[in-house]
Amino acid sequence: MSFQIDSRLPDVGTTIFTVISQLAQEHNAINLGQGFPDYAGPELLHERLEHYARGQQHQYPPMTGIPALRQRVAEKVANFYGYTADPEHEVTIVPGATEGLFCSIQACVKPGDEVIVFDPAYDSYVPAITLAGARSVHIPLYAPHFQIDWQRVKEAITTKTSMIIINTPHNPTGMVMSEEDMQALQRLVRETKIVVLSDEVYEHLVFDDQVHQSVLRFPELAERAIMVSSFGKTFHVTGWKTGYCIAPAHLSHELRKVHQFVTFVGVTPIQLALADFMQACPEHAEQLPTFYQAKRDLFADAMADSRFTFTPAAGSFFQLMDYSGISNKDDLSMARWLTTEIGVAAIPIGLFYDKPPESRQVRFCFAKEDETLINAAARLSAL
Numbered sequence: 001m002s003f004q005i006d007s008r009l010p011d012v013g014t015t016i017f018t019v020i021s022q023l024a025q026e027h028n029a030i031n032l033g034q035g036f037p038d039y040a041g042p043e044l045l046h047e048r049l050e051h052y053a054r055g056q057q058h059q060y061p062p063m064t065g066i067p068a069l070r071q072r073v074a075e076k077v078a079n080f081y082g083y084t085a086d087p088e089h090e091v092t093i094v095p096g097a098t099e100g101l102f103c104s105i106q107a108c109v110k111p112g113d114e115v116i117v118f119d120p121a122y123d124s125y126v127p128a129i130t131l132a133g134a135r136s137v138h139i140p141l142y143a144p145h146f147q148i149d150w151q152r153v154k155e156a157i158t159t160k161t162s163m164i165i166i167n168t169p170h171n172p173t174g175m176v177m178s179e180e181d182m183q184a185l186q187r188l189v190r191e192t193k194i195v196v197l198s199d200e201v202y203e204h205l206v207f208d209d210q211v212h213q214s215v216l217r218f219p220e221l222a223e224r225a226i227m228v229s230s231f232g233k234t235f236h237v238t239g240w241k242t243g244y245c246i247a248p249a250h251l252s253h254e255l256r257k258v259h260q261f262v263t264f265v266g267v268t269p270i271q272l273a274l275a276d277f278m279q280a281c282p283e284h285a286e287q288l289p290t291f292y293q294a295k296r297d298l299f300a301d302a303m304a305d306s307r308f309t310f311t312p313a314a315g316s317f318f319q320l321m322d323y324s325g326i327s328n329k330d331d332l333s334m335a336r337w338l339t340t341e342i343g344v345a346a347i348p349i350g351l352f353y354d355k356p357p358e359s360r361q362v363r364f365c366f367a368k369e370d371e372t373l374i375n376a377a378a379r380l381s382a383l
């Protein structure tokens with residue numbers, strides 16, 4: 001009998017993103033599954049990385065991130081959300097939003113605590129809560145609008161609740177939280193010790209002239225929140241795995257204690273390149289909603305005659321589609337079938353619920369070249 005340990009995460013397998021991406025590769029399917037673009041980031045950004053890759057700065061950067069990049073982030077949130085962040089004490093550069101989320105949870109959540117998550121939930125939250133020794137309290141969001149039921153949240157809060165994790169724009173549903181949602185959240189956490197962990201990696205992907213309701217716009221929330229974002233999503237470079245956390249000094253201090261022993265730092269030339277690019281092209285983020293809305297609309301138009309039904313996503317680069325007019329398969333079987341037989345990879349959403357509802361929806365990523373989207377839609381429309 002070989003040596004074995006008791007797993008700390010017995011229910012966790014390989015993520016569905018890896019499983020579907022591997023299947024897509026094996027079957028040469030168009031990959032609308034995993035959330036990454038099939039186009040490069042801005043030319044200047046790549047040029048700056050090349051510049052720094054050939055330069056002299058290849059040692060550890062400061063634990064909290066390159067000062068120039070923290071400064072650019074502080075300027076960006078001042079510009080977008082009217083929030084003044086002290087780059088020295090309140091902005092932390094992390095190697096990917098996933099690391100920032102993990103460290104935030106480990107820093108703020110104790111064994112025996114409860115953390116409220118909204119299902120379908122991005123798959124890194126629950127394992128991080130489990131490793132902190134806490135319990136995830138799941139509140140489901142349902143089709144077609146996936147709105148948060150605040151009465152249900154109120155009933156779920158107990159003396160053990162130490163954190164609520166929100167994600168807007170939301171992966172995988174494309175839902176965006178409204179100003180009323182944020183005010184409802186603000187009312188519920190007032191007078192409590194609950195930390196709000198706000199996953200805003202799609203902060204610049206909000207469509208139809210809506211405004212992204214960052215937690216940083218709400219002073220009462222911001223004083224108890226950690227806002228997490230990802231340069232990967234904003235600059236089309238998900239593989240660069242670089243993100244940032246913004247939180248008041250006392251929360252940042254705790255977060256940094258964990259970050260310094262998880263990864264310590266992010267990659268030096270990448271941070272330098274991002275800082276240069278953000279200074280040279282501050283308008284990049286402002287143009288993203290138009291860029292992605294055009295992709296959403298192109299994909300929606302190309303799918304208009306298909307037997308899939310959908311409401312155009314309000315945000316993110318994901319489009320949920322209902323396939324009940326095509327098949328009775330469960331969503332995991334459907335996603336596999338689409339990938340292996342139809343040649344278009346998709347992600348099932350049931351896996352992101354604690355108790356999956358009866359729904360026939362899969363998620364497609366539209367962060368793809370127009371031609372990719374048109375080819376995928378042609379295959380899907382033939383069903």
Ligand SMILES: Cc1ncc(COP(=O)(O)O)c(C=O)c1O
Binds near residue numbers: 099229232233241242
């Ligand atoms: C909701 C959400 N949060 C966090 C992340 C992770 O971002 P990063 O690649 O910067 O770790 C993703 C990536 O898909 C995501 O969709």
